[in-house]
Amino acid sequence: MSSxxxxxxNDIGIRFGGLAAVQDFxxxxxxxxxxxxxxxxxxxxTTVFNLITGVYQTQTGAMLLEGQPLGGLPPHRITSAGIAxxxxxxxxxxxxxxxxxxxxxxxxxxxxxxxxxxxxSRASVGEEAAIRMRSLELLDVFDLRARADEPAQSLPYxxxxxxxxxxxxxxxxxxxxLDEPAAGMNSGEKRQxxxxxxxxxxxxxxxxxxxxxxMELVMEICERxxxxxxxxxxxxxxxxxxxxxxxxxxxxxxxxxxEGAEEQSSKGAEEK
Amino acid sequence: MPSNAAHSPIVLREADALRPPRGHAxxxxxxxxxxxxxxxxxMQWGVGPFVGTxxxxxxxxxxxAIILAVSLNIVNGLAGQFSLGHAGFSALGGYxxxxxxxxxxxxxxxxxxKHGGPFGAGEWLFVxxxxxxxxxxxxxxxxxxxxxxxxxxxxxxxxxxxxxxxVRVMLQQTGDVIYSARALEQATVNDFFPPxxxxxLGFSGIPTYTSLFxxxxxxxxxxxxxxxxxFSAAGRAMVSIREDEIAAQAMGVNITKWKVRAxxxxxxxxxxxxxxxxxxxxxxxxxxxxGFQRSIEIVIMVVLGGKGSITGVLLAAxxxxxxxxxxxxxxxxxxxxxxxxxxxxxxxxxxGLFGNHEIWDYFKRRRKSSS
Numbered sequence: 001m002s003s004x005x006x007x008x009x010n011d012i013g014i015r016f017g018g019l020a021a022v023q024d025f026x027x028x029x030x031x032x033x034x035x036x037x038x039x040x041x042x043x044x045x046t047t048v049f050n051l052i053t054g055v056y057q058t059q060t061g062a063m064l065l066e067g068q069p070l071g072g073l074p075p076h077r078i079t080s081a082g083i084a085x086x087x088x089x090x091x092x093x094x095x096x097x098x099x100x101x102x103x104x105x106x107x108x109x110x111x112x113x114x115x116x117x118x119x120x121s122r123a124s125v126g127e128e129a130a131i132r133m134r135s136l137e138l139l140d141v142f143d144l145r146a147r148a149d150e151p152a153q154s155l156p157y158x159x160x161x162x163x164x165x166x167x168x169x170x171x172x173x174x175x176x177x178l179d180e181p182a183a184g185m186n187s188g189e190k191r192q193x194x195x196x197x198x199x200x201x202x203x204x205x206x207x208x209x210x211x212x213x214x215m216e217l218v219m220e221i222c223e224r225x226x227x228x229x230x231x232x233x234x235x236x237x238x239x240x241x242x243x244x245x246x247x248x249x250x251x252x253x254x255x256x257x258x259e260g261a262e263e264q265s266s267k268g269a270e271e272k
Numbered sequence: 273m274p275s276n277a278a279h280s281p282i283v284l285r286e287a288d289a290l291r292p293p294r295g296h297a298x299x300x301x302x303x304x305x306x307x308x309x310x311x312x313x314x315m316q317w318g319v320g321p322f323v324g325t326x327x328x329x330x331x332x333x334x335x336x337a338i339i340l341a342v343s344l345n346i347v348n349g350l351a352g353q354f355s356l357g358h359a360g361f362s363a364l365g366g367y368x369x370x371x372x373x374x375x376x377x378x379x380x381x382x383x384x385x386k387h388g389g390p391f392g393a394g395e396w397l398f399v400x401x402x403x404x405x406x407x408x409x410x411x412x413x414x415x416x417x418x419x420x421x422x423x424x425x426x427x428x429x430x431x432x433x434x435x436x437x438x439v440r441v442m443l444q445q446t447g448d449v450i451y452s453a454r455a456l457e458q459a460t461v462n463d464f465f466p467p468x469x470x471x472x473l474g475f476s477g478i479p480t481y482t483s484l485f486x487x488x489x490x491x492x493x494x495x496x497x498x499x500x501x502x503f504s505a506a507g508r509a510m511v512s513i514r515e516d517e518i519a520a521q522a523m524g525v526n527i528t529k530w531k532v533r534a535x536x537x538x539x540x541x542x543x544x545x546x547x548x549x550x551x552x553x554x555x556x557x558x559x560x561x562x563g564f565q566r567s568i569e570i571v572i573m574v575v576l577g578g579k580g581s582i583t584g585v586l587l588a589a590x591x592x593x594x595x596x597x598x599x600x601x602x603x604x605x606x607x608x609x610x611x612x613x614x615x616x617x618x619x620x621x622x623x624g625l626f627g628n629h630e631i632w633d634y635f636k637r638r639r640k641s642s643s
Contacts, residue, residue: 103505109281
């Protein structure tokens with residue numbers, strides 16, 4: 001973290017009723033970094049994404065993108081500030097074509113004057129053509145151009161995940177949040193995805209934060225990893241360090257004896 | 273290449289180079305409207321005089337139904353916001369326009385009957401009144417659009433239904449129409465509270481201006497606007513809200529803004545349709561026109577045509593507004609047959625006539641498969 005962080009997240013958190021879904025979450029991402037966010041099921045990883053993207057409002061702390069505060073902004077403003085995401089359970093616009101899905105995201109950076117649209121002004125026609133051209137280019141990231149006119153819901157599962165990434169890239173983000181992009185892929189596809197994620201980072205020059213269950217993938221490509229358990233950050237550091245962190249092993253594999261279990265529960269009580 | 277992404281969006285870098293040549297753009301921009309004017313003129317002078325008053329009257333109603341259905345399709349089909357208040361907007365537009373032409377004529381020409389010939393002064397007052405009616409309805413659309421931001425599905429339907437009923441009840445509470453220019457001169461402030469719009473008896477005396485020309489001209493404008501919205505950034509934004517609000521927001525769509533815009537644009541054309549209806553010969557608009565039964569008739573056209581499909585909705589509006597006339601031979605069984613046909617169609621084609629598609633998609637597909 002030598003250079004100034006692109007995304008600085010300090011002490012954000014949210015409670016749902018009595019449950020602290022995420023608390024005391026810190027993350028500093030430099031430009032062009034590739035970080036991972038892991039943890040057992042229900043650890044609060046997706047909640048962190050929802051907090052960053054404004055789906056939930058953080059109840060504590062602050063978030064800065066290039067020094068600009070993001071707190072309190074609605075989701076669409078956060079996207080236009082430069083943070084894009086994909087969804088764990090795919091949320092494509094099923095009835096729209098593959099191309100239209102990308103064009104919708106692409107148009108965020110265009111002016112889209114409604115009066116121009118209604119009179120078909122030259123500016124609006126040019127803009128629409130530019131959006132179309134750029135969207136087709138982006139579909140090439142995953143070789144989806146041939147399927148551009150198909151409805152998004154007719155794509156096979158793997159392609160739908162890829163389309164989600166393309167769509168997020170189309171908003172021209174500075175930070176890309178990927179929520180389990182490898183879910184449902186076989187090991188060959190995962191290896192390819194790892195390469196693609198690196199390529200995207202280099203080609204589009206953005207920072208990527210990755211939620212992933214596949215340890216091999218995360219350990220291979222992430223520079224730093226943050227581990228969540230029950231909404232609490234239990235470890236944070238480079239992959240080698242995470243791999244041998246006793247707390248992480250405990251969270252994933254459970255504890256060896258009763259003494260350890262007691263220790264963990266008393267620790268949980270302290271934090272509350 | 274993307275290093276200066278922060279300064280100018282990548283997507284717009286080619287936009288200026290991709291602008292069409294001026295003449296071409298002008299042709300594409302105005303062409304469809306000129307075609308609309310031509311169709312309107314043909315309906316007025318090529319069809320109207322030869323089909324008799326009965327058929328001409330049905331054609332007027334078909335045109336108005338098309339405006340209502342195609343405009344409802346913007347909010348209901350594209351943006352996916354289930355509105356049951358369309359007749360309310362329409363009635364507001366009708367009353368606003370009617371009061372302008374009626375009282376305007378009394379003030380300007382001392383008489384409420386039609387003033388001047390084709391494209392005479394009276395006719396232009398009527399056109400201005402139609403547009404004002406549209407604006408009044410659009411204003412109401414804005415007010416209804418605001419709560420729509422918080423309500424989803426059934427709840428929004430109930431709220432918009434409530435809006436229609438409020439309009440209906442408010443129109444019932446209006447005062448008697450002031451019948452002559454003299455009475456209007458002598459009227460005191462008290463005579464305008466409540467506004468003299470006829471109360472539950474209806475607003476009678478509105479001059480007859482609505483002709484096939486104006487109906488089909490406004491019809492063409494509605495279709496062109498709906499088509500341009502649908503196949504543009506605006507349409508994609510609206511459909512994204514229909515498909516998945518959370519994903520739409522994550523892609524930078526301001527769902528608040530687009531929901532309100534959908535309501536406002538849709539209500540504007542409903543208001544224009546109401547204004548055209550109010551000036552039809554033999555029509556006395558009444559508070560009942562704002563009721564939910566009217567709204568549901570329009571919703572049926574949209575559902576039957578296929579939510580989001582402009583051509584489908586257009587066809588459904590034309591069929592459903594002429595069908596009862598064809599069934600007149602069956603006398604009292606007419607509405608039963610009408611209802612059975614609706615049920616049958618919903619069973620056979622639950623997605624509507626064209627589903628999400630437009631009529632030309634079918635021709636394209638056929639060409640593709642044959643080649």
